[in-house]
Amino acid sequence: MTQPSDTFGEWPLKRLLTEVVGSGPKSADDMTREQAREALRRILAGEPEETTLGAFWLANRWKRNTPEELAAYADVMREESVLTAAPECDPVDCGANYDGKHTSALLGVGAGVVAAAAGTPVVVHSGDGVPTQKETAYKHVLDELGVRTDLEPGASAEMVDETGFGFYYQPAFNPGIDDLFERRDEMGVRTFVNTIETVANPAEADVHLGSFYHLAFAKKLTDLMAESEELEFSRAIFFQGMEGYDDIRPGYTKVAEWNAGEELVDYEIETAEYGMEMESEDLAVDDVAADSAAITEDVLAGERDDQFADAVALNGAFRMYARRDVDSLEAGLERAREAIADGSAQAVLEELREF
Secondary structure (H helix, E strand, O other): OOOOOOOOOOOOHHHHHHHHHOOOOOOOOOOOHHHHHHHHHHHHOOOOOHHHHHHHHHHHHHHOOOHHHHHHHHHHHHHHOOOOOOOOOOOEEEOOOOOOEOOEOOOHHHHHHHHHHOOOOEEEEEOOOOOOOOOEOHHHHHHHOOOOOOOOHHHHHHHHHHHOEEEEEHHHHOHHHHOOHHHHHHHOOOOHHHHHHHHOOOOOOOEEEEEOOOHHHHHHHHHHHHHOOOOOOOEEEEEOOHHHOOOOOOOEEEEEEEEOOOOOEEEEEEHHHHOOOOOHHHHEOOOHHHHHHHHHHHHHOOOOOOHHHHHHHHHHHHHHHHOOOOOOHHHHHHHHHHHHHOOHHHHHHHHHHHO
């Protein structure tokens, strides 16, 4: 990571607002890569006055960022804020929406542990109460399970190599973005920061697993990856997860699959095809952090045979498929269920608690 320099180019945020992005959603122009790079460098250096920064974020939201702009933002974030620590293994990078879930169980921890037990290392990363929703994310479920989360990146990498599953904490690996917390909170709406933080890739993984609300957003993210000079993902899978998170929704789920140098491919999966009869409301919980942790613990111990057990197994299978450790979700499901039945998944959880 390098520090923002004291000198910038010719485009302070106020000038970008008045001459490029700030004229409204229909008449605004897009920024060049260099203009977008300069903008985030100034933001990370703390230069813009609060009103100017807020106006700039809103202008970006209204006009909608191009993949080139997002790639520029992601590259500057990686260059000037992200502290990476790569484990010896090559995990699947799971960077779900940092602002979390508020209605349905967060099953990505259980899915990641099951995948790890089956031989697919998994990395998850999140902050703590990130705007705008400030709801339950990976950290909170892990805290409830008694797993350390206040980790420096090097320790996170060791966790992955020792257990197969690792957590990276945003304040530790992405401090420049974390420093924007209060200003983001004051905005009250999502900004482009909510997008780029999900692809920070602190473990230098080759494969990314993420989520989207609309298919066009998945296309924008894979175009971001293709245009980025800092991100080296060769493969990414996004799906229309529950509450925008990386949990496959019951029923039909739209999936977008991308490999570097190839066109994005989209398709649908249906949970009923895998013998899973459930609806989205079947995965609702009252206390997302506490209930998700309790459900995860029971599933990993083999003490549940219900919709939550099915959902954890399917999401675990998807992580195996993303890394190409299995050729199909059916094969992944078989491995996931074996890892639960033979105690391997529960053993990984115990290793995480002891780390």
